[in-house]
Each structure stands twice: as structure tokens, then as C-alpha cells.
Amino acid sequence: MDSVTKRYPDGTVAVDRLTLDIPDRSITVLVGPSGCGKTTTLRMINRMVEPTEGTILLDGEDLQRQAVTTLRRSMGYVIQNAGLFQHRTILDNIATVPRMIGWGKQKSRERAAELMARVGLDASLAKRYPYQLSGGQQQRVGVARALAADPPVLLMDEPFSAVDPVVRKGLQDELLRIQDELGKTIVFVTHDIDEAIKLGTMVAVMRTGGRLAQFAPPAELLSDPADDFVEDFLGADRGIRRLSFFPSAALELSTGPVVRADATAEQLAAADGAAHLLVTDADDRPLGWAEPGELAAGDLAAGRLLSYGRPFVPGTDSLRAALDCAVLSPTGWAVAVDVDGRVTGVVSQQTIGEAIRSAHGAADSGDARTEEPADVTKVAP
Numbered sequence: 591m592d593s594v595t596k597r598y599p600d601g602t603v604a605v606d607r608l609t610l611d612i613p614d615r616s617i618t619v620l621v622g623p624s625g626c627g628k629t630t631t632l633r634m635i636n637r638m639v640e641p642t643e644g645t646i647l648l649d650g651e652d653l654q655r656q657a658v659t660t661l662r663r664s665m666g667y668v669i670q671n672a673g674l675f676q677h678r679t680i681l682d683n684i685a686t687v688p689r690m691i692g693w694g695k696q697k698s699r700e701r702a703a704e705l706m707a708r709v710g711l712d713a714s715l716a717k718r719y720p721y722q723l724s725g726g727q728q729q730r731v732g733v734a735r736a737l738a739a740d741p742p743v744l745l746m747d748e749p750f751s752a753v754d755p756v757v758r759k760g761l762q763d764e765l766l767r768i769q770d771e772l773g774k775t776i777v778f779v780t781h782d783i784d785e786a787i788k789l790g791t792m793v794a795v796m797r798t799g800g801r802l803a804q805f806a807p808p809a810e811l812l813s814d815p816a817d818d819f820v821e822d823f824l825g826a827d828r829g830i831r832r833l834s835f836f837p838s839a840a841l842e843l844s845t846g847p848v849v850r851a852d853a854t855a856e857q858l859a860a861a862d863g864a865a866h867l868l869v870t871d872a873d874d875r876p877l878g879w880a881e882p883g884e885l886a887a888g889d890l891a892a893g894r895l896l897s898y899g900r901p902f903v904p905g906t907d908s909l910r911a912a913l914d915c916a917v918l919s920p921t922g923w924a925v926a927v928d929v930d931g932r933v934t935g936v937v938s939q940q941t942i943g944e945a946i947r948s949a950h951g952a953a954d955s956g957d958a959r960t961e962e963p964a965d966v967t968k969v970a971p
């Protein structure tokens with residue numbers, strides 16, 4: 591989008607000189623307060639709304655030069671409340687576009703059935719009507735319908751905002767999984783910054799008046815909000831949330847305090863000096879924390895153990911997960927496990943704190959800005 595403006599006939603400037611380079615085969619999120627021009631922007635991409643000024647190029651070609659029908663077929667569109675046809679079955683809703691472009695009844699329905707599975711809808715729902723589905727199920731139908739003709743571009747306007755937080759998280763995870771498989775170019779509108787951060791490869795924060803406030807990957811939004819508006823919009827816990835983008839793989843784990851429940855007196859003595867011992871079963875699965883002073887060999891299995899809380903998986907989980915694990919642990923130590931749940935070591939809050947500081951240092955020195963920071967209230971590390 592190159593300096594695109596939309597002024598509605600009544601004079602409202604919905605979008606004001608918006609320039610955005612939307613990357614291929616990834617999710618770009620438009621986020622911002624109500625009325626800031628998100629829907630207008632999305633609709634200019636499939637030409638349901640025509641820009642007043644500026645140009646929109648798709649793969650280098652001006653949208654204005656393309657036939658609207660061809661363009662719309664190359665772009666799936668999902669809206670809030672799914673916008674399903676109430677008098678058509680689920681299967682026929684999904685088969686709408688394939689039918690429209692002449693695929694034939696049989697092939698269209700086969701495609702629809704395949705998509706139901708892909709978006710996590712049970713085949714038994716095929717013959718139902720939209721009103722017989724939950725809100726979350728209807729949204730899945732909306733996504734399936736948009737994907738039916740396999741368009742390269744998917745436009746999604748607050749598709750998950752009408753469902754409860756648990757269903758919403760499920761739909762978000764599902765979208766990320768589908769995107770991993772299909773690699774569509776997705777433009778996703780939301781007013782929920784957490785949804786934007788979770789889903790977006792790039793996030794465009796818009797402000798009232800249809801102007802772009804910042805366009806950046808989510809980690810950069812959290813570390814370097816462009817101004818007070820973006821910072822306010824990001825909300826509290828920005829520092830903690832940023833830790834989601836730092837891997838935990840490099841954390842140095844200690845195995846000294848880890849003992850098996852059937853440890854001998856010598857093995858216990860070898861772990862001497864640790865403030866707490868993490869006891870595991872013979873399969874290395876965690877059982878709980880013990881105080882070493884109170885123990886003799888043979889006591890461990892029977893002893894009263896403190897809960898080890900929720901372990902984290904280095905390499906998969908972020909520093910945020912590792913920190914959370916340590917904060918929730920009664921000993922202040924986080925338990926690391928492999929993907930099969932076997933203990934690989936333990937790590938203290940202090941070590942995690944050091945890893946956080948060095949991750950911040952690495953991220954900041956990777957920052958390409960050359961100007962002196964003007965913000966004097968920032969404390970030097």
C-alpha cells in the first residue's frame with residue numbers, strides 16, 4: 591500500500607496516507623482502537639472499498655488494473671460472526687466459492703469435507719445449519735469457507751472477537767497451525783493487542799484518524815514502542831511479555847541437585863550442598879522437591895515432597911515460561927524437562943535473571959538505530 595487515503599463521501603478520512611509493505615506468506619496484523627480505519631484498509635485490499643488516493647499493488651501489479659471478480663477469487667474473506675448463509679448447510683456454506691467458480695457439486699463437496707477436517711470440525715456437523723453450531727464452530731466454518739478455493743490471500747476482519755477467551759485461544763492456535771501448513775498471505779484485523787502479538791509476523795498499529803503509528807515485528811513493538819500512543823496501547827507487563835520472544839535454550843542447567851528417589855547414601859552425599867533436591871522416579875520424571883537436611887537414603891520416595899510446579903522445555907519454551915516456572919516453584923528453582931517429560935536439570939531464578947539481562951543486551955545491540963536515544967529517563971544497564 592503506497593500512501594493510500596480513503597475519504598468517505600461525507601468527508602470522513604478513514605485512512606490517511608497509509609504506506610505498508612505486507613510480506614508474502616505470513617500474517618500481518620492491523621491493530622488499533624475502534625474507528626481507526628482497520629476494516630476500511632482491509633476492504634481496500636479486495637476493492638470492496640476504493641481508495642481515494644494512493645495505490646495498492648499486489649505482487650507489483652496495481653489492483654486498479656485487475657478485474658474485481660478475479661481479484662476477489664484470489665482473496666478469502668472472513669468476518670466477525672462468520673457471516674454464514676443461514677439457509678445453507680455447513681457443507682454447502684464451505685462449498686460456496688468452489689461452486690461459484692464452476693467446480694461441480696461432487697468436487698466442491700469433497701473439498702468442503704476436506705476443509706472441515708483441516709479446521710477441526712467434526713464431519714458429523716456437515717448437514718447442520720449455522721444456527722445449530724456454537725460461535726467457535728461457526729468461526730471455523732467461516733475460515734474453511736474462505737480457504738475453499740485455495741486463495742493465496744486471506745483477509746480476516748476480527749474473526750475471533752465474538753467468542754470466549756478459551757475458544758478464542760483454540761481458534762488462534764488452529765490458525766497458526768493451518769498457516770504453518772498452507773503458508774497463505776494473511777491480513778488479520780483485531781483491536782486486541784495480545785492477539786496481534788501472538789499471531790502477527792508483522793504488526794501495524796493504527797491510530798484514530800487512519801494513520802499508521804508503528805509497523806514492526808511484535809518483539810520490536812514490545813521493546814521499542816514508537817511513541818506514547820503505542821506504549822499505552824501495548825498496556826502493562828510489556829517487559830514480561832517481551833520475554834516470550836527470547837528462547838530458553840541457552841539457560842545453564844544444574845544437574846547437581848537432581849536425585850532419584852532410590853538414591854543411595856553416597857549419591858545423596860554427592861548432592862550435598864544444594865539447598866533443595868529435585869527428586870525423580872527411575873524414569874527421570876519429576877516427583878517433587880525435598881530438603882536435603884531432613885533426608886536419609888530410602889526416605890525420598892516416601893518423604894513429603896514439595897510440588898515442582900509446571901516444568902518448562904528448554905528449546906521449545908521461552909524465557910517467559912522458564913521465569914514463570916521459577917516464580918511458581920516453592921523453591922524458586924525451575925525444573926527443565928525434555929519433550930518426553932524427563933528431567934534435564936534445574937535452574938535458579940538468579941540464573942534466569944542473568945539470562946534475561948544478557949538477552950536484552952544482545953537484542954539491544956542488534957538494534958540498527960544509530961541515533962543517541964533521546965529518552966533520558968531510560969536507565970543504563
Ligand SMILES: Nc1ncnc2c1ncn2[C@@H]1O[C@H](COP(=O)(O)OP(=O)(O)OP(=O)(O)O)[C@@H](O)[C@H]1O
Pocket residue numbers: 598599600602603604622623624625626627628629630631781
Ligand atoms: N461508509 C462509510 N461512510 C462514512 N464513514 C465511514 C464509512 N465506513 C466507515 N466510516 C468511518 O471511517 C472510520 C473508520 O472506519 P472503519 O470501519 O474502517 O474502522 P475500524 O478500525 O474497522 O473500527 P472497528 O474496530 O470499530 O471495527 C470511522 O470513523 C467510521 O465511522
Ligand SMILES: [Mg+2]
Pocket residue numbers: 628629630747
Ligand atoms: Mg472494523
